[in-house]
Amino acid sequence: MDTWLRSRMHELNDLNSVINLASWDREVYLPARAASARAQQLATVQAIHHERLVDPRLGEALARAGEGGPDFAALTPDERAMVRVLTRERDRAVRLPARLVTALAEAQGEGLQAWREARTTKRFARFQPALEALLALRREQADAQGHDGERYDALLEGFEPGMRVKRLTPVLTALRDSLIPMVAALGEQKRPFPAFLSGRVYDTGKQWQFTMRLLKAVGFDLEAGRQDVSIHPFTNSVHAQDVRLTTRLDPAWPPAALFGTLHEAGHGLYEQGFSPEHHRTPLASVPSMGLHESQSRLWENLVGRGRAFWVHHFPALKEAFPEALADVELDGFHAGINHVVPSLIRVEADEVTYNLHIALRYELELAMLRDELPVSELPAAWNERMRRYLGITPPDDTQGVLQDIHWAWGELGYFPTYSLGNLYAASLYAAANRALPSLEADLTRGDTSSLLGWLRANLHMHGFRLPAEERVRAITGEGLTDRDFLAYLRAKYGALYGVKL
Amino acid sequence: MDTWLRSRMHELNDLNSVINLASWDREVYLPARAASARAQQLATVQAIHHERLVDPRLGEALARAGEGGPDFAALTPDERAMVRVLTRERDRAVRLPARLVTALAEAQGEGLQAWREARTTKRFARFQPALEALLALRREQADAQGHDGERYDALLEGFEPGMRVKRLTPVLTALRDSLIPMVAALGEQKRPFPAFLSGRVYDTGKQWQFTMRLLKAVGFDLEAGRQDVSIHPFTNSVHAQDVRLTTRLDPAWPPAALFGTLHEAGHGLYEQGFSPEHHRTPLASVPSMGLHESQSRLWENLVGRGRAFWVHHFPALKEAFPEALADVELDGFHAGINHVVPSLIRVEADEVTYNLHIALRYELELAMLRDELPVSELPAAWNERMRRYLGITPPDDTQGVLQDIHWAWGELGYFPTYSLGNLYAASLYAAANRALPSLEADLTRGDTSSLLGWLRANLHMHGFRLPAEERVRAITGEGLTDRDFLAYLRAKYGALYGVKL
Known part of the structure; x- marks a missing residue:
């Protein structure tokens, strides 16, 4: 070159x-x-x-x-x-015309301000005109960047290159329709909330030490990255040899640190895995946000909320928190970290209900962009779907339509990447299990190296050589599908809840 | 504009x-x-x-x-x-021609490498050709940037805008000739090395807490800056509202943290003191390295090694280290942190001997640049001056001519700014005492705000409006002089050592 x-x-x-x-x-x-x-x-x-x-x-x-x-x-x-x-x-x-970039930046500033005030006063109407202005600008952006009649595609392209509404909608709709009865069936079991997560204290210094142990255990290279603490955990890669994660320490809620660290480690392992010959080039990047999320969710959920992983790590966790976990054994812990309950807040949702939160947002933002849903009707549409999908109703808009920051600055097209991440994660993990018959046994010994090696060779080292779905197809033999994810949920939660899903 | x-x-x-x-x-x-x-x-x-x-x-x-x-x-x-x-x-x-910039960068890389190897093998000859090459490039640089026949001026200009050899040499020479007999007179007192600095252990966590206390005490704004830990303490200002200091924690040597923090805080207070209307402009900068150093030395030495400061802070220090300081009282502590002894290593030198280390380096680098001293004769010239100025001889070159990193990458013209800092610091502090008759009394109460307010108004807020010496003259009525510094040493060390200097 x-x-x-x-x-x-x-x-x-x-x-x-x-x-x-x-x-x-x-x-x-x-x-x-x-x-x-x-x-x-x-x-x-x-x-x-x-x-x-x-x-x-x-x-x-x-x-x-x-x-x-x-x-x-x-x-x-x-x-x-x-x-x-x-x-x-x-x-x-x-x-993207410079004029539009400036107008968007200003509207985003106003949107954030209006959103904050709407939350404080619990009045959606305060936010409504700002969101309408942002939607108008996003339509302009979509038209400037080009599309085949579906403006949402142009926005989605910014996060999920190659993905289109006509490919995505059927998958997310089918997923939604499979999840609604599953959530209802699990809810009928009326499992109590785990006692070890109610009002017990977990020393934050010990939590930090344990997250560092987890990072080493999953193979995150602490000589090519680091972990710090922040209010909202995130991963920010400065370079493949300088990948920075954060975690959150809450004395009353150790899952924030444990699964926050595993989630960000998943992102970080992907970024650390690029080929050295791709460093400082456009190939040293992840093909899509959904594929990025597949790695965080794979380590957080498929591995990190799995029983095999905790067969190895639970004794050390118990040793770190002898009082809080005195009456807890491995199976109770495993059940507790996989407690399913319909809840109002997306970021606190378990892995069964989570994608219903996304389906709701995707449907609403698509309808708004298409001008099929007036912004004034958004709160009612939100609450109606919450009731239909999860059987609950927000007491006010701060716990409903105003909860996420994404719309506050007019970010449309991002939400579906979370579900894509969950679906890709399950498909990749199923492929890994086919390729590595000893994987579950490896995990019970605390050995994640076979899994990481497989992910490195099949996914991480390729960077942006192929778009996300093509890369997944090259690995699993199939592109985007909800089959592996639903099979995973049915097997895992069927066993945990003793019910046929 | x-x-x-x-x-x-x-x-x-x-x-x-x-x-x-x-x-x-x-x-x-x-x-x-x-x-x-x-x-x-x-x-x-x-x-x-x-x-x-x-x-x-x-x-x-x-x-x-x-x-x-x-x-x-x-x-x-x-x-x-x-x-x-x-x-x-x-x-x-x-x-500066691009070709020269590249050549310098390469020669600096080679210089550093050769210097490291010369230190490991204790063979100056390994470094000699690299230093010769760097000198040749620095002469080229000086000629490119322009001078009136004195190449050193062009290099000095990079650190001390406006300063010239013909102004600097008489001051540093007179200072040297006053210091040599002073060091000898103090040496005759044969004071033993302070016991509390010999083989006692100071918890590094407690040291850290104490440095944070010191930062608050001197008025460093921790909402517009921060302190971290590094191997070599330094200050790096990202912005006047984002000034970053580091300190060093050594369990056997608390002065590293105490005076390291006060030194960097002095730099940091200067950077934090720029006028808001100068932010993001060329005026939000310090006129010279010497003037920058005047602020670090003022807080480290004039304030921080003064008795008044420790009248207030010593009780808390003793409380932090009750065992190590059990047998130490205020006056013994004050004497201990002002122990004068000729030593081989500049960065460990006390404030009486320190400027002799600088005089030596200034004279040698000036002679080398002028082609009056062949690099091959540098070690001998170094050792001869060490004997003459400080009465000691390095056992090998790593503790002599190879100790500093400056020449390793061809940095000439920087060393004298350390002495300028010491001289400016004393003159500014003398002026502050004239303007603030209650200053010593304020310090004994732990109140440094009058001093900081005076420095802010007279120095910090002006940024780079004037060159360093003009700014000092505007404040003190006089430019560069060794009079205030020598008077300070004579009064302080005459009293501490009970000898007329």
């Missing part, structure tokens, strides 16, 4: 690295009074990144190196993929 | 901010395997900063706004100072 093009790829990558570093720092170590200075610094570097990305010379170099261009024949397959990925990113940036 | 010029100032400032953030992070939180990735990220952002700085359009805008330009008359005095400071920085950057 052209030296100049290669060096531009490195430069864009390095700029992203410092943006990620400054964003990470903002959440973990930024002094209180530095918030506006940091916002300015980020805006400056992001503007330079944008300027370099839309630079016409880069467009020309990419055209020469792309399919049909004079330099294409001389490129390796990986170089062609790099050109493809960067061209796609550049085209989307070029198509 | 022109909106475009103002926005360019902001952009350059923000780029410096992220460079500083990434540099800070490298020293405190970077995962071990991310070192080369971080070096690449820093190089990328530094290259962009350089590109924007030498951009001809910026040169034209500065020419229009500078003295004699059409826009000059409309500017405020502060805006004129901004233009002056940025023009100076830009001119220096423009005059």
Whole structure:
């Protein structure tokens, strides 16, 4: 590849690295009074990144190196993929008028402000005009970036390249229709809330130590990354050798730290797994948010809420918290961390009910963008679906339609990636079990290396060589499906609850 | 001022901010395997900063706004100072050929490598050719950047704008000649090394807590900055509201933390004190390294090693370390932290001997740059001066000529700023005492706010409005002088050692 093009790829990558570093720092170590200075610094570097990305010379170099261009024949397959990925990113940036970027940023600021005030006063009406303005701008954005009549596709493309509404809707609808009776059947069992998660105290220092143990246990390389504490756990990769996770420590709720760490470790293992020859290139990235989420959910849920994993780790957990866990044994613990209950808040939902929260949001944001649902009717539509899907009704909008920050700044198209993550995770884990017959036995010995090795070789090291669903198909033989996920839920929760699902 | 010029100032400032953030992070939180990735990220952002700085359009805008330009008359005095400071920085950057920058970077890499190997093998000869190559490049740099026949001036200008050899040499020589007999006279007292600093253990957690207490006590704003731990303490200001200090915790040597923190706090207070209207402009910077060092030394030594300060803080220190300090009272502690002894290592030197280490280095680097001292004769010249100034001889070059990293990467012109800092600190502190008759009494009550308020109003808030010596003259009525510093030493150490100096 052209030296100049290669060096531009490195430069864009390095700029992203410092943006990620400054964003990470903002959440973990930024002094209180530095918030506006940091916002300015980020805006400056992001503007330079944008300027370099839309630079016409880069467009020309990419055209020469792309399919049909004079330099294409001389490129390796990986170089062609790099050109493809960067061209796609550049085209989307070029198509977005600067005026629209500015208008969106302002509307997002106003949206956040209105959303906060609506939450404080519990009045959705305060937020309604801001959301209407954001929707209008998102429609403009979709039209600028291009679509085949379905504006939502253009927004979805920003998070899930290659995914389309006509592919996604049938899958999420079928999933929803399978989950509603499953949740109802589990609810009929009327299992009490686990006692060890009610009013017991778990020392946060011990929790921290245990999360570090978990990171080592799953193979997260602490010489190529680190963990810190933040209010909302997140992963921010500065570079494949500099992957930063956070966890949350709540003395009354150890699952926040245990499963927060395992979730972020899943993201982090993916980022650490890129091939060294892809570093500082567009291939050192994850093909979609859904595929990224597949790795966090795989480690958090498929592995981390599995019995085999805790056969190995529960004795150490009990040793760390001898008082709080005095009356708890492995099976009670396993049942407790897999307690299913319809709840109002998405981020607290268990893995059975979770995707119903997503189905609801996806349906509503799609209808709003299509102008099929007036924003004024959103709260009623939310509550009606909550009742239909989960059988509960929010006491007020802060525990309903105003709970997520996504719509507050007009983020549409992101929610479905959570469900895609859950579905891909189950399919990948099923494929791993087929390929590694000893996997469950390995986990009971605390050995996750066979699983990580398989994920590295089949998924992580490939970076962005293929779009998400194509990559999954290459691994599992099938693309997006709810079959593996539903089979996993039926087997696991059927056994835990002693009921046929 | 022109909106475009103002926005360019902001952009350059923000780029410096992220460079500083990434540099800070490298020293405190970077995962071990991310070192080369971080070096690449820093190089990328530094290259962009350089590109924007030498951009001809910026040169034209500065020419229009500078003295004699059409826009000059409309500017405020502060805006004129901004233009002056940025023009100076830009001119220096423009005059440095890209080829020389690359050659220097390579020679620095080789220099560091050769220096490390020379230290390991205790063979100066291993380092000699690398230092010769660096000297040749520094002469080229000086010629490119311009001087009046004294190349050293061009290098000094990089750290101490406005200072010249012909101004500096007489001051440092006179200082040296006053210090030599003073050190000898104190040495004749044969005071034993303080027992509380010999083989006692000071819990590092308690040390950390005490340094945080000190930061609050001197008025460092922990909502506009933070402290972390690193191997070598340093200050790195991301922004005036985001000033990052580090300290070092050594269980056997609490002065490292106590005076390390006070030293860095002095730097940090200066950076936090810039006027808000100067933020993100070239005025939000310190006029010279010497003036920066004056603030670190003022808080570390003039305040922090003073008796008044410990009248207030010693009881708490004793409470923090009841065993190690069981037999120590205030006066013994004060004497112990001001123990004077000729020693081999500059960074461990007390405030009486310290400037002799600098005189030696200044004389040698000036002679080398002038081609008056062949590099092959450097070790002998070093040892000869050590004997003459301090009466001791290094057992090997690692404890002599190879001890500092500065020459390892060809940094010439930096050492004298340490002595300038000590001299400016004493002059400023003397002026503060004249202006604030109750200052010593304030300190015994633990109140440093009058001193900080005075420094803020007279020094910190002015940023880079004036060059260092002019700023000092505006405050004290006199520029660079060794009189205040020598008077301070004579009074303090005469009393402590019961001897007329």
